[in-house]
Amino acid sequence: MNVFCKSDEDHYIFLYKQVIDFTGMSYVEVKKLPCDEFMLLYKHSIIDKLSKSQEGIKKLNEAAAFENTEPDVDKLRKFFGKGV
Numbered sequence: 339m340n341v342f343c344k345s346d347e348d349h350y351i352f353l354y355k356q357v358i359d360f361t362g363m364s365y366v367e368v369k370k371l372p373c374d375e376f377m378l379l380y381k382h383s384i385i386d387k388l389s390k391s392q393e394g395i396k397k398l399n400e401a402a403a404f405e406n407t408e409p410d411v412d413k414l415r416k417f418f419g420k421g422v
Contacts, residue, residue: 356383 357368357376360383368376388394 353380356380359383360386 353376354365354368357363357371357379358365361368361379371379385398388398
């Protein structure tokens with residue numbers, strides 16, 4: 339929950355506001371969105387907001403590194419030697 343939100347209701351209003359600001363849709367339009375579309379738009383609103391600052395870009399790059407599921411074999415070999 340966001341530190342500015344005192345209740346669940348405040349939290350939902352915060353989420354709706356993020357999507358409204360990002361899309362330009364009305365509150366009623368956002369309320370009618372299917373959950374998966376709403377969450378996708380919310381995710382993209384966060385990415386959009388973060389991509390506007392150097393610190394945000396750094397956070398996005400760090401998050402992308404955690405999404406990587408394949409090992410970087412070349413870096414491992416360089417660090418540990420050829421036996422890896």
